[in-house]
Amino acid sequence: MIAKNLYNGADFALPPTFGTISAMNTAEEKAAQRESMRAKRGSIAADVRKNYEAALEDRLLNLPALKHAKCIAVYYPTGSEARFVSNREKLFLFDQRPTIAFPLVRSETNMSFFSFDMNDDWSILETPREIVTNLDPARHVPPENIDLMLVPGIAFDRHGNRLGQGGGFYDRFLPYLSADSMTIGIAFDEQVVDEVPHEATDCRVDYIVTPTRVITAEK
Numbered sequence: 520m521i522a523k524n525l526y527n528g529a530d531f532a533l534p535p536t537f538g539t540i541s542a543m544n545t546a547e548e549k550a551a552q553r554e555s556m557r558a559k560r561g562s563i564a565a566d567v568r569k570n571y572e573a574a575l576e577d578r579l580l581n582l583p584a585l586k587h588a589k590c591i592a593v594y595y596p597t598g599s600e601a602r603f604v605s606n607r608e609k610l611f612l613f614d615q616r617p618t619i620a621f622p623l624v625r626s627e628t629n630m631s632f633f634s635f636d637m638n639d640d641w642s643i644l645e646t647p648r649e650i651v652t653n654l655d656p657a658r659h660v661p662p663e664n665i666d667l668m669l670v671p672g673i674a675f676d677r678h679g680n681r682l683g684q685g686g687g688f689y690d691r692f693l694p695y696l697s698a699d700s701m702t703i704g705i706a707f708d709e710q711v712v713d714e715v716p717h718e719a720t721d722c723r724v725d726y727i728v729t730p731t732r733v734i735t736a737e738k
Contacts, residue, residue, distance in 0.1 A: 548716035552682055556674045559709055561599040571707050572602050574730035579603050579669075582728070584701055588666035590618040592632050594705075595644035600671055601705050611637045620660040622688070623651045630688045632660040648686070662695035668702050670724050675704045679723035679736025680715040693722040701725050708732075 563571070579585065593610065596602045604610055610619050620632035621644055633654055635641060643651060670689060674682040681704055683689055693702065704724040708731055717723075727734040 545716045545718050549682060549685070552712075552716060553673055553685060556682065556710060556712070557599070560673070560707065563599070563707065563709065568707075571730045572605070575601060575705070575707075575728065576604055576609070578730065578733065579703075579705070579728050580609060582733075584667060586613050587615070588617055588701075589615060590620065590660065590664050590666050592620045592622070592660070592665045592668040594669060594671045595621055595641070595647060596671070597645070597647060601707055603669065603705050607641070608637060617666075618660065618664075620665065622647065622692075623654065624648060624688070625652070626650065628687070628691065630692060632662070632665065633658040634660055662692065662700075663697045665696055665700050668693075668696065668700065670702050670704050672704050672706060672710070672724075674710050674712050674715050675706050675724065675727045675734075676712055676715045677734060677737050679704070679725060679727065679738070680717045680721065681724055682715045687720075690720055690722045703728055 585591065591610070593603075594600075611617075618634050619636075620634050622630045622632050623643070624630050624647065627650070635644075635658075670681065670693075672681040672683055681689070696702070702722075702724040704727040706727055706729050708729045711727060711729060711734065723736060723738075725736055727736070
């Protein structure tokens with residue numbers, strides 16, 4: 520495993536939840552921020568987005584932690600999510616030829632990661648919320664094997680708090696990563712906010728990479 524320094528298919532059980540008034544208020548705050556941030560991200564002009572994504576790719580792919588990881592978990596961008604590489608081949612050009620794993624939904628509440636090669640048919644990744652059952656178990660990547668994970672999000676704050684799509688898939692998966700695994704939120708600068716509403720069961724990321732900076736989460 521790599522050190523947790525940026526510069527150097529099992530299905531999982533749903534954790535317990537508590538129906539408190541505070542949790543209800545947080546859920547409402549999340550829903551409101553999710554709506555506003557989706558609109559902000561979606562309003563970025565195509566030419567501006569293209570420049571953002573080129574800068575994001577350059578910053579991300581030059582991180583030593585990414586270059587040295589043996590198993591990298593990524594995501595397939597959909598909608599207005601940030602595209603962190605301009606073509607898939609770039610994920611496989613590192614000297615150590617890392618395993619590249621993508622998330623696939625396995626049930627209504629859980630996801631698992633599976634390895635994909637450069638020449639595979641990636642069409643199954645284009646509908647990330649669809650439940651997939653007919654996968655080769657040999658391609659399953661256990662969470663403890665993941666050195667580094669790129670985590671999508673609608674918003675992040677300086678503490679590494681993340682606002683996701685609302686399904687809770689990442690918050691249920693991330694606790695199973697090794698203590699040495701590194702998590703990196705991927706975002707445009709517009710998606711970094713002063714505060715993301717969060718609860719005890721929400722998982723934070725270690726770093727956030729944007730087109731202009733690398734943010735180390737303040738724990």
